[in-house]
Amino acid sequence: MTTLPTSSNPRLPVLDARLSAAAAYVRPGHPAADIGCDHGKLSAWLAGSGRCPRVFACDLRPDPLEKARRRCAPWADRVDCRLGSGLEVLAPGEADDIIIAGMGAETILDILDAAPWVADGRYNLVLVPATKHSLLRLGLARRGFALQEETLAFAAGRWYSVMNARYDGNTHTPDAWFCLTGKTTGQPGFGDYCAQQYPKLKKYRLGLAPGPEAEAVDGLIRRLEGNT
Ligand SMILES: C[S@@+](CC[C@H](N)C(=O)[O-])C[C@H]1O[C@@H](n2cnc3c(N)ncnc32)[C@H](O)[C@@H]1O
Structure with missing residues (x-):
């Protein structure tokens, strides 16, 4: 920064x-x-x-x-x-x-x-x-x-x-968490940035059939929840 x-x-x-x-x-x-x-x-x-x-x-x-x-x-x-x-x-x-x-x-x-x-x-x-x-x-x-x-x-x-x-x-190909948050972890505003990403990811999750991708997205959602 x-x-x-x-x-x-x-x-x-x-x-x-x-x-x-x-x-x-x-x-x-x-x-x-x-x-x-x-x-x-x-x-x-x-x-x-x-x-x-x-x-x-x-x-x-x-x-x-x-x-x-x-x-x-x-x-x-x-x-x-x-x-x-x-x-x-x-x-x-x-x-x-x-x-x-x-x-x-x-x-x-x-x-x-x-x-x-x-x-x-x-x-x-x-x-x-x-x-x-x-x-x-x-x-x-x-x-x-x-x-x-x-x-x-x-x-x-x-x-x-x-x-x-x-x-x-x-x-x-970086992992999905890096794609979501990059090098912003811990910066002022990081919690709010995660909160901004959260509804977008939830919406994306709605369109996924059960399977590995849905499980991976669920994992990301849980991580975002932990940071907001
Ligand atoms: C929303 S403005 C952003 C202005 C400024 N860079 C900022 O961030 O405040 C987007 C500008 O990018 C221009 N633009 C869109 N596509 C472009 C391209 N391929 N090459 C150059 N300019 C482009 C648009 O004409 C517009 O003026």
């Missing part, structure tokens, strides 16, 4: 707990790409705080990109706005740190799959799934991306996990 130094620059956007935790995983002094930048708060903060010498603010759609361009205008010399899908807007090596925040797990995995060059330990990934945290943990492990750390963050009425990952080539 990493925290961000506070800044007194009044022109900087205020980041909520989720984006603050994401910014904290971006390495100072490295060029960074904010994929799906939308409002541009994170891009503006990374450029305006001086944390990154160059920031690529990228989005699939022109309107969000325009919002980001306006927000980043005071630091236009350091921010490069690019329109397009995922990492296709970047040449390999242009950014060392890559943030993909606020998209579903499937979209994040699709973006990684479409850019095989990102499977390289030099890239520091900061991933903030909007949904299906477990699926992202599983998908990363199966592709050889190791979760270095996670930070639980409460924002807009729900818990997010902000994930810091890096490719190490160790492809594997």
Whole structure:
């Protein structure tokens, strides 16, 4: 779990707990790409705080990109706005740190799959799934991306996990408990995070016929109950 130094620059956007935790995983002094930048708060903060010498603010759609361009205008010399899908807007090596925040797990995995060059330990990934945290943990492990750390963050009425990952080539399938909770165990908010996962797992259990998978899910439910 990493925290961000506070800044007194009044022109900087205020980041909520989720984006603050994401910014904290971006390495100072490295060029960074904010994929799906939308409002541009994170891009503006990374450029305006001086944390990154160059920031690529990228989005699939022109309107969000325009919002980001306006927000980043005071630091236009350091921010490069690019329109397009995922990492296709970047040449390999242009950014060392890559943030993909606020998209579903499937979209994040699709973006990684479409850019095989990102499977390289030099890239520091900061991933903030909007949904299906477990699926992202599983998908990363199966592709050889190791979760270095996670930070639980409460924002807009729900818990997010902000994930810091890096490719190490160790492809594997983690156990179901790891998929559910990753590296969040024991952090402030862990009980509430488990409570947020609990109804989803109960709903999933309803659709299962008796058998080994149902038994495994029952085991996970009992573990979640023990943590809430
Ligand atoms: C919910 S917003 C998240 C904004 C910001 N990253 C955050 O976490 O607060 C999702 C943004 O991702 C963009 N987006 C969706 N799919 C994308 C893709 N494949 N490549 C780039 N941007 C994408 C959308 O246009 C939208 O602006």
